[in-house]
Amino acid sequence: MNETWKSFIENQGAVLEGDRVQHFGHPVEERRAAAGGHVLADLSGFSLIVARGGDTQNFLNGQLSNDIRQLDATHSQLASWCSPKGRMLVIFRLLRRGSDTLLQLPATLLENTLKRLRMFVMRAKVTLESADAALVSIGLSGPDAKKILTEAAGFAPSGDNGCETREDVTIINLPGLHPRYEIIAPTAAVEKLWGNLKSKATPVGPAVWAWLDIMAGIPSVHPQTIEEFVPQMANLEAVGGVNFKKGCYPGQEIVARMQYLGKLKQRMYRAHVAGEVAPRPGDAIFASDFPGQSAGTVVEAQPSPDGGYDLLAVIQISSAEAGELHFGSETGPRLTLHSLPYSLPAGS
Incomplete structure (x- = not known):
């Protein structure tokens, strides 16, 4: 400033x-x-x-x-x-x-x-x-x-x-x-x-x-999440941030392979969590189908006008579909998923 x-x-x-x-x-x-x-x-x-x-x-x-x-x-x-x-x-x-x-x-x-x-x-x-x-x-x-x-x-x-x-x-x-x-x-x-x-x-x-x-x-991307996500994990292609037809750039082969040959296992979701502990970029999300390890990572979080915190988090798709997600630990506050204001590519 x-x-x-x-x-x-x-x-x-x-x-x-x-x-x-x-x-x-x-x-x-x-x-x-x-x-x-x-x-x-x-x-x-x-x-x-x-x-x-x-x-x-x-x-x-x-x-x-x-x-x-x-x-x-x-x-x-x-x-x-x-x-x-x-x-x-x-x-x-x-x-x-x-x-x-x-x-x-x-x-x-x-x-x-x-x-x-x-x-x-x-x-x-x-x-x-x-x-x-x-x-x-x-x-x-x-x-x-x-x-x-x-x-x-x-x-x-x-x-x-x-x-x-x-x-x-x-x-x-x-x-x-x-x-x-x-x-x-x-x-x-x-x-x-x-x-x-x-x-x-x-x-x-x-x-x-x-x-x-x-x-x-x-x-x-914040200092805590540098090199955490490929663009598709954070829905960057869904908001117009990736062009798959342009020429080479650092990491392009991996990004393209994920798009055309791989199966994306993580996506960014919008969620809400109650409680007094503020989520921070890089904090872990846990799920019952990933016992003992993180199933996701907070991308961004801010206090909600209605109390608690609204956040974006990259989460295992299987965990998000299972429906039981917790912030910070396996017994931490429950996350409630909310819809995104845009559509994700087919197959996501």
């Missing part, structure tokens, strides 16, 4: 822990607003990498799971960067902004990802830099978000993952419980938009936005 935005968002009532916004003073009410009303989210939990240069498209296409040649200024896309074993190191959201390509990722992964990705540049004409000093991200969600945003910014793109840039302000239309938009722009422009939007939406922190991602079934 850049210092100018940090100072601004603190003056707006944000409660910070280090450089991370936690909430705006009323965390329970903020979560409830996300479920049924309008929220305005600080997204400083994300960072941005800017890729520039004549070889940018070819370089990224040779590294990521999606076809970067299909990326343009009118839509964003998800893509994973995998290890040679096909296990995800990070999930990016990519977008074009002028001649730049932006890669959004959790801020906790920025430093190591940037360092490791630069190692593969070699002689390619591409530079990779953090854009966090120049650009800020905020989000707007709610039943009337499109109207509210159009009145404040002058436009709002249509269609899932639709993207548009006007006068240095980029807006992405994201899937969600309600119409949902992310705004990326220089700090001064975001401050102005925040001022125009805050009277029509409840300010919230990144954790509430992460809950909206859970409701949308959008996976993430």
